[in-house]
């Protein structure tokens with residue numbers, strides 16, 4: 001069981017609070033992180049991924065503080081928003097290069113890459129250059145690079161932007177599968193992305209958490225998630241959902 005515990009987390013940019021006293025706990029499964037543009041989702045995820053320092057509070061991943069950067073990086077995988085990389089490299093070479101940058105030993109890395117290419121249905125594209133891939137395939141390579149260290153926590157930031165409906169659907173299914181044995185934090189402002197795959201839900205609004213808990217406690221019927229979410233952030237919260 002993987003766990004993340006966040007206690008009284010605060011972050012400001014130029015004295016402007018962006019994350020305000022966040023407290024939550026999440027565990028193995030898909031966690032939908034919902035919030036409007038500017039709500040603070042990327043800031044929260046970057047702090048968890050050790051790419052940004054918190055101002056105050058604590059973030060523990062399996063009881064290890066995010067201040068222990070090297071340790072945390074061995075248990076976290078991150079797919080940033082608008083992931084762009086090595087456009088002229090072939091898929092397998094790009095993955096190998098990124099794995100070596102993460103200090104994974106070559107013998108282990110070769111096996112991992114083979115496993116990921118198979119698992120993500122990328123084997124036939126292994127010799128393609130990144131720039132030759134469709135948006136959906138690029139995102140799959142993005143997920144592959146985030147899984148190179150077999151992380152217990154996978155963080156994906158608005159990963160379905162620019163994908164066509166079929167690619168979106170495939171991507172959601174993949175995330176659902178990956179969430180069976182790890183925490184997958186899926187940030188989006190598109191409710192449909194996570195309505196049917198998230199076990200847990202965090203809703204950020206202007207830097208504050210306005211819901212945290214099981215998705216099924218937020219709505220019984222996943223098809224109503226969007227309506228209830230909109231009602232909540234617009235302030236006309238209705239108990240009848």
Ligand SMILES: Nc1ncnc2c1ncn2[C@@H]1O[C@H](COP(=O)(O)OP(=O)(O)OP(=O)(O)O)[C@@H](O)[C@H]1O
Pocket residue numbers: 013014018035036037038039040041042043044189
């Ligand atoms: N490096 C920075 N310097 C100053 N302000 C920043 C910085 N990074 C983010 N912000 C501000 O912090 C707020 C939260 O941004 P953040 O990117 O975390 O939101 P978000 O929910 O991920 O939004 P989006 O969906 O647009 O990415 C925004 O008002 C943003 O302008």
